[in-house]
Amino acid sequence: xxxxxxxxxxxxxxxxxxxxxxxxxxxxxxxxxxxxxxxxxxxxxxxxxxxxxxxxxxxxxxxxxxxxxxxxxxxxxxxxxxxxxxxxxxxxxxxxxxxxxxxxxxxxxxxxxxxxxxxxxxxxxxxxxxxxxxxxxxxxxxxxxxxxxxxxxxxxxxxxxxxxxxxxxxxxxxxxxxxxxxxxxxxxxxxxxxxxxxxxxxxxxxxxxxxxxxxxxxxxxxxxxxxxxxxxxxxxxxxxxxxxxxxxxxxxxxxxxxxxxxxxxxxxxxxxxxxxxxxxxxxxxxxxxxxxxxxxxxxxxxxxxxxxxxxxxxxxxxxxxxxxxxxxxxxxxxxxxxxxxxxxxxxxxxxxxxxxxxxxxxxxxxxxxxxxxxxxxxxxxxxxxxxxxxxxxxxxxxxxxxxxxxxxx
Amino acid sequence: xxxxxxxxxxxxxxxxxxxxxxxxxxxxxxxxxxxxxxxxxxxxxxxxxxxxxxxxxxxxxxxxxxxxxxxxxxxxxxxxxxxxxxxxxxxxxxxxxxxxxxxxxxxxxxxxxxxxxxxxxxxxxxxxxxxxxxxxxxxxxxxxxxxxxxxxxxxxxxxxxxxxxxxxxxxxxxxxxxxxxxxxxxxxxxxxxxxxxxxxxxxxxxxxxxxxxxxxxxxxxxxxxxxxxxxxxxxxxxxxxxxxxxxxxxxxxxxxxxxxxxxxxxxxxxxxxxxxxxxxxxxxxxxxxxxxxxxxxxxxxxxxxxxxxxxxxxxxxxxxxxxxxxxxxxxxxxxxxxxxxxxxxxxxxxxxxxxxxxxxxxxxxxxxxxxxxxxxxxxxxxxxxxxxxxxxxxxxxxxxxxxxxxxxxxxxxxxxxxxxxxxxxxxxxxxxxxxxxxxxxxxxxxxxxxxxxxxxxxxxxxxxxxxxxxxxxxxxxxxxxxxxxxx
Numbered sequence: 001x002x003x004x005x006x007x008x009x010x011x012x013x014x015x016x017x018x019x020x021x022x023x024x025x026x027x028x029x030x031x032x033x034x035x036x037x038x039x040x041x042x043x044x045x046x047x048x049x050x051x052x053x054x055x056x057x058x059x060x061x062x063x064x065x066x067x068x069x070x071x072x073x074x075x076x077x078x079x080x081x082x083x084x085x086x087x088x089x090x091x092x093x094x095x096x097x098x099x100x101x102x103x104x105x106x107x108x109x110x111x112x113x114x115x116x117x118x119x120x121x122x123x124x125x126x127x128x129x130x131x132x133x134x135x136x137x138x139x140x141x142x143x144x145x146x147x148x149x150x151x152x153x154x155x156x157x158x159x160x161x162x163x164x165x166x167x168x169x170x171x172x173x174x175x176x177x178x179x180x181x182x183x184x185x186x187x188x189x190x191x192x193x194x195x196x197x198x199x200x201x202x203x204x205x206x207x208x209x210x211x212x213x214x215x216x217x218x219x220x221x222x223x224x225x226x227x228x229x230x231x232x233x234x235x236x237x238x239x240x241x242x243x244x245x246x247x248x249x250x251x252x253x254x255x256x257x258x259x260x261x262x263x264x265x266x267x268x269x270x271x272x273x274x275x276x277x278x279x280x281x282x283x284x285x286x287x288x289x290x291x292x293x294x295x296x297x298x299x300x301x302x303x304x305x306x307x308x309x310x311x312x313x314x315x316x317x318x319x320x321x322x323x324x325x326x327x328x329x330x331x332x333x334x335x336x337x338x339x340x341x342x343x344x345x346x347x348x349x350x351x352x353x354x355x356x357x358x359x360x361x362x363x364x365x366x367x368x369x370x371x372x373x374x375x376x377x378x379x380x381x382x383x384x385x386x387x388x389x390x391x392x393x394x395x396x397x398x399x400x401x402x403x404x405x406x407x408x409x
Numbered sequence: 410x411x412x413x414x415x416x417x418x419x420x421x422x423x424x425x426x427x428x429x430x431x432x433x434x435x436x437x438x439x440x441x442x443x444x445x446x447x448x449x450x451x452x453x454x455x456x457x458x459x460x461x462x463x464x465x466x467x468x469x470x471x472x473x474x475x476x477x478x479x480x481x482x483x484x485x486x487x488x489x490x491x492x493x494x495x496x497x498x499x500x501x502x503x504x505x506x507x508x509x510x511x512x513x514x515x516x517x518x519x520x521x522x523x524x525x526x527x528x529x530x531x532x533x534x535x536x537x538x539x540x541x542x543x544x545x546x547x548x549x550x551x552x553x554x555x556x557x558x559x560x561x562x563x564x565x566x567x568x569x570x571x572x573x574x575x576x577x578x579x580x581x582x583x584x585x586x587x588x589x590x591x592x593x594x595x596x597x598x599x600x601x602x603x604x605x606x607x608x609x610x611x612x613x614x615x616x617x618x619x620x621x622x623x624x625x626x627x628x629x630x631x632x633x634x635x636x637x638x639x640x641x642x643x644x645x646x647x648x649x650x651x652x653x654x655x656x657x658x659x660x661x662x663x664x665x666x667x668x669x670x671x672x673x674x675x676x677x678x679x680x681x682x683x684x685x686x687x688x689x690x691x692x693x694x695x696x697x698x699x700x701x702x703x704x705x706x707x708x709x710x711x712x713x714x715x716x717x718x719x720x721x722x723x724x725x726x727x728x729x730x731x732x733x734x735x736x737x738x739x740x741x742x743x744x745x746x747x748x749x750x751x752x753x754x755x756x757x758x759x760x761x762x763x764x765x766x767x768x769x770x771x772x773x774x775x776x777x778x779x780x781x782x783x784x785x786x787x788x789x790x791x792x793x794x795x796x797x798x799x800x801x802x803x804x805x806x807x808x809x810x811x812x813x814x815x816x817x818x819x820x821x822x823x824x825x826x827x828x829x830x831x832x833x834x835x836x837x838x839x840x841x842x843x844x845x846x847x848x849x850x851x852x853x854x855x856x857x858x859x860x861x862x863x864x865x866x867x868x869x870x871x872x873x874x875x876x877x878x879x880x881x882x883x884x885x886x887x888x889x890x891x892x893x894x895x896x
Binding site for chain 2: 018020030032033059061062063064065066067068404405406407408
């Protein structure tokens with residue numbers, strides 16, 4: 001991995017330490033402070049850009065005294081030519097964007113706020129990555145490999161790549177759809193295509209434990225009836241689930257999945273414990289009604305659930321411009337009102353995309369099919385990233401690449 | 410009488426404190442003749458330095474002696490604090506690794522360190538009496554930058570100590586002698602300043618700097634402390650002389666002082682008001698224990714025709730510095746009021762945990778041209794007064810090596826004695842984990858055993874960050890010049 005440096009050192013006494021690093025002699029960044037004293041230490045320097053000289057030094061603390069190594073230098077390597085080029089403009093984004101890419105080549109990259117690749121992985125499986133996430137322990141990148149077209153692939157998998165690039169492992173999960181996530185209990189949850197006895201293509205949520213055992217925990221057929229809830233493209237794919245979110249709760253009964261059902265023009269809240277569909281927002285089998293002045297969902301793609309709000313990228317119809325819309329849910333009244341929206345600035349239809357709400361209220365809008373990500377603040381784009389000759393998958397925004405406190409990255 | 414009055418005025422204006430070749434508060438030997446032989450003077454003790462070295466030695470005098478002298482010194486002390494992690498100023502949870510620049514004593518020159526006195530037999534055959542005033546040999550003033558790495562130990566101190574001695578000595582047929590000095594020790598000025606962290610918050614841990622850093626300065630005086638030195642000598646054979654003496658009165662100096670506290674950070678507005686029981690007050694008491702001192706010397710006298718051609722003396726000095734466990738600033742309930750934030754000053758204790766010291770000195774005189782020129786020299790070794798863990802910039806506490814050279818020229822009744830002395834403390838390093846001088850954080854809610862949730866995670870079990878880790882260096886160049894008039 002040309003943009004990751006592993007620093008190892010030994011100390012005479014058990015100690016904790018961290019590595020300071022930066023360009024020139026700045027040493028502006030650091031790895032986290034180790035939590036367990038030991039004599040043998042190793043840390044990764046992350047967030048580095050390619051072909052760049054860096055300085056670093058080790059700082060250690062044995063609970064009695066501090067020590068530091070001499071300042072050392074290292075130069076990162078060059079990026080593989082197979083990676084797409086990225087262009088960035090504007091400002092205002094902080095952190096890193098983790099995103100799969102597709103096109104002539106496929107893989108996953110982590111980009112810094114300046115649009116520079118700080119981590120990458122090329123995938124030659126022939127399947128397409130649609131979602132990439134940092135593992136909960138921040139030691140690896142997870143991404144799915146799937147074929148989301150009609151001929152869903154039995155060879156699909158969730159791939160784990162160590163951040164230092166040293167290990168790649170694959171967890172087979174047949175018939176994966178677009179999205180997956182890591183649950184607080186360490187399991188993975190993924191969308192998977194599911195067929196009924198009549199050959200109707202629905203969707204399911206499967207959970208994958210640490211041993212790789214796959215268990216279906218929910219099926220669209222549990223909540224919906226293909227005969228009654230037809231959707232708008234049952235001939236190709238009945239529900240066509242394409243996005244998954246999860247909100248954990250101290251009360252296990254409240255923990256829930258949120259499943260984007262493209263061909264229902266909706267999103268369903270599915271209780272993890274029971275598989276019950278608590279509510280459905282959309283145009284098919286809906287339990288919530290859109291307010292009169294709210295534009296209903298047409299073909300939702302990636303979304304973000306927070307509080308009583310739902311931020312969703314609605315691809316819409318091919319003849320119309322896609323948009324991002326924020327809905328406010330009034331579950332007591334069973335209604336949904338539209339709060340804000342942002343239309344694709346070029347008036348383009350975007351088949352696949354995702355959106356994240358930042359803590360400052362800005363939206364990170366990923367027009368994935370167009371290979372473009374925007375930071376939208378108060379309705380205006382302030383930062384933009386474009387991939388050349390590549391489309392993107394669902395992104396993940398992360399403030400830092402480290403588990404635990406560090407001087408960013 | 411007029412000369413004496415002028416000299417005493419000079420003393421009062423000058424600086425210093427002193428003892429005869431000692432560690433702790435003092436260093437080196439007082440008097441050019443004693444200093445020139447590296448303080449190996451307990452058995453010889455034949456000038457006014459004897460009031461401290463061995464009062465009995467004054468009985469050697471054959472005539473009246475007036476002695477005036479001064480000691481000039483260059484006291485090069487430096488300290489470089491050991492790097493530390495600044496847990497008080499973390500950047501996104503990561504404490505910065507902080508290195509400190511070396512700081513040096515900003516007041517290395519000490520130009521006034523006098524001794525004067527008169528001794529006379531007053532017409533008696535076996536008795537000698539002396540009056541002497543001197544400042545004990547030592548480093549009177551040290552000054553370091555307020556932003557330096559030492560600031561939580563000390564920023565500045567000045568100690569002016571004057572010793573007024575009245576001595577009586579008696580001898581028996583040049584075989585043995587006894588003597589006693591009654592000493593009145595006056596401390597007209599004692600100033601000590603250090604930075605304290607005024608943070609009143611739980612989990613306070615600011616080893617490098619605090620927003621609420623305060624410069625705490627005490628200044629005061631103690632005009633009356635009595636002490637006594639007893640001594641004896643014995644000459645079992647003409648060529649051999651033994652001497653012993655001791656400063657044997659347990660005592661301590663307690664100054665009535667004032668305390669001032671002011672914010673270090675220029676961004677802080679307003680003054681710190683000191684209160685006691687709701688009323689303005691600033692009086693504190695500072696206690697400095699004094700050691701007992703025991704000296705012993707054996708001197709070989711090489712005689713030619715009853716004249717002493719040269720001598721060689723070996724001395725051992727034992728001082729009970731272990732009495733000094735800590736410097737205590739007792740505020741008797743003073744409370745600092747800053748912006749309505751009330752911080753109890755309490756009892757500030759600067760840990761010392763000193764230990765007894767042993768000094769071995771060897772030195773002698775050689776009459777190159779009898780009655781015209783005498784040269785002398787010597788060397789000594791002092792054990793450390795402070796354990797490394799308690800090293801502090803206020804007093805150099807490590808072991809010292811020293812050597813001295815000197816000479817006397819005689820002009821009739823006058824003797825001009827000069828000496829050069831070099832004292833060297835090998836570099837002394839203290840690791841933070843071993844350091845035991847802690848930052849003063851009077852407002853901290855973290856109390857013994859310092860393991861509660863109100864104590865900073867990085868300093869569990871400690872009252873505050875240790876602030877004396879680092880490397881200490883000390884060397885002294887000392888020149889002494891005395892004029893002795895015998896009649």
